[in-house]
Amino acid sequence: MSLTALTRPVRVLAAPGQRHDEILTPAALEFVGRLVDAFAVRRRELMKERRRQALRLAAGSPLDFPVATSAVRDDPTWRVAPPAPGLTDRRVEITGPPDRRTAAGALGSGAQVWVADFEDATAPLWDNIIGGQLNVLDAVEGRIGFAAQEGQGSRLGGRPATVMVRPRGWHLDEEHLEFDGRPVPAALVDFGLCFFHCAQRQIDAGRGPYFYLPKLENRYEARLWNDVFLLAQELLGIPRGTVRATVLIETITAAFEMEEILYELREHSAGLNAGRWDYLFSLIKTFGHRSDFLLPDRARVTAATPFLRACTDLLVRTCHRRGAHAIGGMAAQVPGEGPAAEEAVLAKVRLDKEREAEDGFDGSWVAHPALVPVCRAAFDGVLGGRPHQHDRTRDDVEAGPADLLSVRRISGPPTSEGVRTNISVILRYYAAWLRGQGTVTIDGLVEDAATAEIARVQIWQWLRHRVVDRETVGVLLDDEVAALGAEYPWAPVDDIRALFERTAMTGELPQFFTPDAYSRHLVRRTEVRA
16 A cells, blocks of 8 residues: 555554554554544544434434435335355354454354454453454464364365454444544444455455444444445555445334435445344333333343334345345354253244244344354255345335334333343343453353343333332342352452443433443553554
């Protein structure tokens, strides 16, 4: 890359770590700096618009499909780009943090795609972020050994899963990098470093630079990503349209702009994914002040719940109408100990994935390698030898605003066990997150930031609407804090309890996984490196 040097360089505000110099090269930092210089102001304005929209909705403005973009929705002629190499058949995708062990297991799991998740599955310690970049680079270069899962060697043919990277969302900052006196947007750090080091290598290997985009709330945020892709490709001399990105529909406002999001990204689009738990978190965050949006126990809000089913049906219809892949939600189960327990877990996952395949999805997510064969068999039963089912356009689907918001059909108070479960998940996840782990297995489920957030905001919502009293939560909290101390003797239980009270038991819903929270609870700046 031959460019004029930036007058305001990106500064690294962290001590050097092992192999960090392979990622934080002067050229890579300059590349990230150019992205920040071009888009940071626009990103800040979009974050202000998020807050304005939240206030409008809280004040009673109706949520509906945008009138201004009706021409986009009504135009039957436009399509997204055709599937890129390595993304035609995506019937099984496995996702997890980009640590070495997870990468090795995912690459040889038999899944078509590995999603290296820098967002919900990663606690943002600097070593985790740069270590994750190193692991993605090593995976692309074939330096991570993988062993094919039993019975999968012939399908893999010695070739590991296609790598996709999920950068952090637009709302987060990376405190360890600074540009023009401000923290660098975390999304541009994760994308920029990966793209700089891996894009050409991935192209040379017959694949390409592929991404999952989280937490988008509207078409303007998708347009920003598209412009980032255009500039990144131009700076590195990579042909326009090489990047592919799948958008996670995991906010309630994005569900009303699925066609518009595909349209904005159409030359770089690889489809949409149904994000379940973040979608519920977004629903409560947006409408938690309303009693008609009161959700029951998390375990009762399944993918078959009417308002979630309306969203996923509309997602499939939208994607297939535009020639895009529709990817189903996460199966977070971990196989149990013993044949009976394992079969119970696999049966539950099998039912979920068969439903998705029959509904028209082209593939789905799993969190554990043992679930890959179950997911694959479910989609094999519908797809057969076809790579996808774009031809199933789901013209039968009619999902309007009332359908997407029909929470009242399952609305209700929680059970005592549901309250206890949420408290347990929050405390154990906070303990793991503060220790630098972005995922943790709790009661047979892989919990990450998304599931911890829905557990947290449900406690807040139940207290706000007085379907659970503070005394009950306090008694259950005492029990679970004691259990946490016994289970995790290393955990700072007093700090974790205080963090729970501050993030789940206050009058107004506070943000937790935010730039400020990263600084306050986890990230610590160390020595400044020139």
